[in-house]
Amino acid sequence: MTVARKMLQTAVSAGVEICFANPGTTEMAWVSALDQISGLRPVLCLFEGVCTGAADGYGRMKGAPALTLLHLGPGFANGIANLHNARRARTPVVNLIGDHATRHQDADAPLASDIESLAKPVSAWLRSTSSPEAASADLGEAIVESGGCPGQVCSLIVPADLAEASLSGPPPSPRPRRTPPKVAADTIDAVARQLHQVTEPVTMLLGGNALSREGLEAAGRIAAKTGARLVTETFPARWERGTSVPAAERLPYLPEQATAFLGKTECLWLAGARSPVAFFAYPDIPSVIAADIPRCVLAKPEEDAAQALIELADALDAQAQPPFAPRVAAPPLGTGGLDPLQLGAILAHRLPEAAIVVDEAATSGLPFSLAGSGAADHTLLTLTGGAIGQGPPCATGAAIACPDRTVIDFQADGSAMYTFQSLWTQAREGLRVITVLCANRAYRILRVELARAGVAEPGPHARALTSLESPTIDWVLLAQSLGVPGERAATSEGFDAALRRALAAEGPAFIEVVL
């Protein structure tokens, strides 16, 4: 049996079901082995950034890692941006990277590169396999270390000759994946005592699996008991929300707005969230948001924040509550020209039960971010690491993880252009992804940033560098070229009708919304 086959059997034994692949010559042993085993479904992506973004979306929804299969340094490098997002989301992902055969590495062949230097910045666990005997155990360890929810990105580099080698004996027995560390009972008791003592309501900043249904239900009990305000990180990896889930407010993006939003609360309790910092630096604005509010930690980002909230709610004797917040009435559906407000309202209004919304809509997405809390129950996945081009592949992976749910990729145009190849995989796999593409034909956020930097009237170069016009991209044609049927909407009624058609259809669909 080849080492490659044994490795893939190890992965299957450890519960890995999906491999997002864009292999090359050095990965042929695994490609062949995929036909010799069962239980591991390969999904071809036509660019590595799609593989890694799909693995991120899959891992966020499944709480378990997918494999990626990537080709040497340059192939891996194409996947780094979305691994950066996965790292920030604490998504379990296992990258399997073929390298040149051991005996070929001194030759410095054209594709040779320093894969470890490339992989290190995005990998919590990184190893180069050194012998055929070690390969399966190494992959098993990568899977164990990838964990679950929260998890981490693990990368294994395997020279092609080791994967091609023959080896007898069974693959190693899998160990269970690492689970997130539990918060110590002492910590929970201490927090409970402190919450009894505070004189004014506190604010809880929720992140990680605190934003699961279980976590939010516990947080809702605590809020009802103590008056605590529930706030989510600005870019949660996965946020369950809708009418039947206790609502939380989302921390604003701009640092001065975030600081004002948090106001004068006595303490900022962190439950699975990092202490908030500005996305970018601005003159005279501190990096730390609301720096004068003390932080107290209930659960670190890598810990099981949901379980900590449940135990805290129990310690506070906080009873189960009906949903914490009333359904936010969606604004009335308007007619005529579309703007982000109308778009968000229609999307919130039409959202099917149990939808998964991937929000990479950037400046066009804010109204939905607010209106969506009152929509049907859904899962929201956001751009955790700021590396654009996450939406289309993340939606692809989420749809593979959850074939019975509708996935909506709520998508900015500038970002979509980075990983548009995802649509081909959506078409090939018949995935239930509806892309709602917000065509404002600009890197609008950069216009905002230019204005913040004092450039109210950008010159011709600055305008050109932030414009997606000249030529205008025909997104409907682009989607069709990759096998996804599309239509264009420029009015509220038009978008509403297009969305209803897409929801009634099967397979992927695409709507270009002209803003």
Next chain:
Amino acid sequence: MTVARKMLQTAVSAGVEICFANPGTTEMAWVSALDQISGLRPVLCLFEGVCTGAADGYGRMKGAPALTLLHLGPGFANGIANLHNARRARTPVVNLIGDHATRHQDADAPLASDIESLAKPVSAWLRSTSSPEAASADLGEAIVESGGCPGQVCSLIVPADLAEASLSGPPPSPRPRRTPPKVAADTIDAVARQLHQVTEPVTMLLGGNALSREGLEAAGRIAAKTGARLVTETFPARWERGTSVPAAERLPYLPEQATAFLGKTECLWLAGARSPVAFFAYPDIPSVIAADIPRCVLAKPEEDAAQALIELADALDAQAQPPFAPRVAAPPLGTGGLDPLQLGAILAHRLPEAAIVVDEAATSGLPFSLAGSGAADHTLLTLTGGAIGQGPPCATGAAIACPDRTVIDFQADGSAMYTFQSLWTQAREGLRVITVLCANRAYRILRVELARAGVAEPGPHARALTSLESPTIDWVLLAQSLGVPGERAATSEGFDAALRRALAAEGPAFIEVVL
């Protein structure tokens, strides 16, 4: 004056004319500064892999660096694959990467990452600027170090606050760019003496600027005088060829073929070429090609091989010669179904004088590679580093460097899908690029590699992972969606007519060739 403005003035003073940009928030100071200076033309690319591939194509044709402007670690990472190709091509490229403001770096904001670790594998020169005062000098040094032909990739990381700072005083005076080291006269004399003594004709393996017109003319004189055989590297960065240039044969791709091709020559003389190695390792085939043939070095890859050949020809008293090889008669243009042979013949036949051909046609490209030596004079740029997705951006950059020449991107479909965003830039800039897309609807090279690995009949997973079918990509729609007019050809007559129409038109054009 801002540091950013001063830096760009430094670049202009040093002769930099073009900036391929996909900026983000941390690059806004340079975006603003572009409107405050003159002489530096920004070109927006909708993905960083297009920026870096375009800088590679530009640098190969211009012999001078373009700037790239890239956003933090993830943005830079998207450009790594084509920088890998540029590194292998020894192309002068200067990457300017914005980083978070100095005071913001401890915050570990969402986009923070280890840019140096990402940049090191592809950068011959790498620096993080540490003060506003140093920034312009650092950029000047990067430009100096990038050199020319051959040159190298230089990367400068500048925190946003340093770029935004104000600074008085003029920008530093530019130093001239580094020129490639000259080969020592002693070496040339020694080679001349050895060539007098050899008893059988030698083979000269040409790379780097040995494949310039000057280099090849000198090599042709040497060949005529000594009977030396002229062979090029398998993947030359830039190869001048056609009826009026001494012809050279191209070293085959597969190692056993390359070794057989070189045969029993007494010595392999390296002029700007690396000692040849296999692209990939195969069982029982050595990594070093023709390992039993001694190597002798006239010029190292980083040296001025063209000048060394001229001096060697003079030392040998080799007279100027008429073109070394007769024009290879193009095979007759056939009719009916197209195959790579017909495609190559038609392309060679119709090639306009002084065309630039970017060859990323992979398995479909071999016949043109042979037939093209007898075509009208043209420049051939190839996939030096094996990182696919090089053709469309490289053609984009070459067209910007040489606006009076027609660029033909002879392109494989699997590779094109990596960086098809290039077409939008071709449309926006009105570039004279004709993409000839070879749609064999497979990663055909991987089928070859599977067969070489003994998998004559790939299983369903291996077939699916090497197929671009289901769905079939409609390349003509895709090109049109990005503003490039396209048509499809499935017969020899159809391709010939489409190519003639494209050559007669202005601006970019696209032909999908169904193979």
